[in-house]
Amino acid sequence: MTGDTNLSVDKSSQPAPPVLRVVLRTMAHDGAGGHAATPLLSEAERQRAARFAFERDRWSYTAAHSLLRAMLAEYHGLPPLAWQFRHNSHGRPEVDPALAPAAAPRFNISHTHGMAACALTAGPVPEGVEIGVDAECLNRSQASRSLANRFFSSREARWLDSQPPSRVDSEFLRLWTLKEAVAKAAGLGFGLDFQAFHCTIDPLSVCFDAPDWGPSDAWELNNWFVEPCHWVSLAVRRPPGTRLKIHLQHLSSADFPSPA
Template identity: 45%
Template sequence: MNETPESERTAPQDAPFSHAAGPNGKPEIGRDRVSAWWLRLDDIGAGDWPLLETLLSDGELTRAQRFHFDRDRDVYIAAHALCRALLTRCAGGPPRDWRFTVEDHGKPEVVAPAGTPRLRVNISHTRGLAAVALTAENDIGIDVEWLQREAATEQLAERVFAPRERQVLADAAEAQKIETFLTFWTLKEAYVKAIGKGLSQPLDAFHFDLKTLAIAFDDPEVDDPATWQFARWRPGPDHLMALAVRHPDRARLEISAGPVPLDYLRALAGS
């Protein structure tokens, strides 16, 4: 699996587009490829917001205006603009033309053009950061979290973590408790979002090994750990990001992740 090593997981300032160009000059997308982009709100200039809004559908623009707080509205706009931009980059077509259905537990699914692979996309956002992950055919989930949040980590862990995870958290140095908690949390959320079961999936019924990023289930009949691959990054000093993708062969899976080039978003909005 081609991914950012853990030792290099702090994001670079500039990153190339995900996926090498195929024979037609477009980035290739398939079941063995995952593309993940993130966008830091601090990087967005005042003049960029009207451009990002042009990438959204009318329904998304309406929903954006319903947010009470500016920060919530802004990160919603950034996340949905990012999603549409990545779909257009990898599959073509105008950003506003992409349509989505909503599954039983609220997971959005792309309505892919006829004759194309089933595109699978997932969005996440938190204070100051938006992210999106895209692949074909396979289940995928992404989660981002803000490290500066205040949380009663061990009390929350008692309710939602498996015993092994609670022990790792209890053993962590005080200064590392928030990051350890959120590392588990982002991995769990990414998996739950990938399977599309929402809150109906108990978070303490499976656990992670942070050294290997392997998942294990209390009930072996629930899911097969060998079919899941995970990755995680630090998109900046204040955020963590985790990815889950159902894929049976780690060696074949190529994951490309990095910050979206803002110039691409600006050019797309002006096209």
Template identity: 35%
Template sequence: MTQTEQAPLLSKHILHVWDTELTATESELLLAYQLLAPAEQQKANRFVIAIIRQRYILATAFLRRILSHYLECAPQDVCFRWGVYGKPYLADDTNIQFNLSHSHDRALVVLTRDQEVGIDIERYVARHLDVLSLADRFFSREESCALLTLPAEDRLIAFYRLWTRKEAFIKATGQGLSFGLNNFTVSFQRDDWDCLLSVEDSAKLARRWALGPILQVEPDYTAAVSTQGVIQAVHYNRVK
């Protein structure tokens, strides 16, 4: 990582987002593989498709490098524990919270302190995706109706904006898909931190969280981040 020699200040209500490209030479891929824990290496070895295996290795190594930057330790020495629903946390008593997401050849890591956080990135694909059927199946009624009002050519981008914002929120809660994608409503139109409109039909519950887009990602991607409480600032860094 070449962005800075010293770990930047990280505090509650301040988010640090790190963005990287998941491409590497064979020697770089080998070095990344060596940073992984034995269980992570075993998981990588189980991927049959080479590009999926490569992206997993690079994303996991990227996460370890970022965390080691803040913890001031070697990437190999970063240890994890997992919540009830599988969300990863740091194994020690540090107050650093983090989350990782990757899609195709890009990965994002978000960090903050003392508050749960989640992030998601998706690349726009499947131009002929039946977004209305998917929305009817998985999204809230309000979200499905909002998509239906759009011209057909605008629905794909709106769908992905909804999806990433919903994924970021459920990842922040630590409950993942068990929370239920139709139990809350987000906006694909807003570009501020008030994109979470309601949780279980309650606007009051929604105000306990911040949710919004990460606008600096590549044009073929959309991304979002969510955290407990408020967001005072987001520091975005793109690294090799």
């Protein structure tokens, strides 16, 4: 006869789940900074910034790329202007692997009317990690329902139709930033069929029609309303079981980064 055997497991000896650190910074143009300085931009980036017809667009482009270079220097060591980038086949910028051959930091930037945003991995990067960020301004003119019918899945469009009329434009942009952040994390942007995946607000989640982009639990979504008029969303794809730690910081144009 074999008696019952009681097994006890010392949970303190279990390995802690891996932690992925992501820093997200937004910068709002409060009018105090005037025309954005360009000391952190490469020559090609300065030329690109100069081609914008409107100062607000020059500012947001310059702020986003300056944030990126300043954050890379802060968290990954090389001076701001030492960082070089390449683009994938869909145009998403990535750190040149020659600068960081093992587990290059992942980043994504977004710029819109009055705001720039940059998300960056701040520590070791497990294989399969990707991040996407999107920011949008409520003050931009939009045809929320027609755009939803064109780009949202049927369940997302039904959800938007259920919102009070006074909330439709804001909730459209909230969901839009989530979808665009996911598409950017996937590395495809508008190359990803926006009707082939579905984001929900409560709870924040994403589900894909096809298995290519991993199960829902491989993704974590977050979004924030930044007063007075911006939605910002972050999408992170990471190995299931990885704990995500986000450091969020909102800056004003008075905090514009300067060269190290």
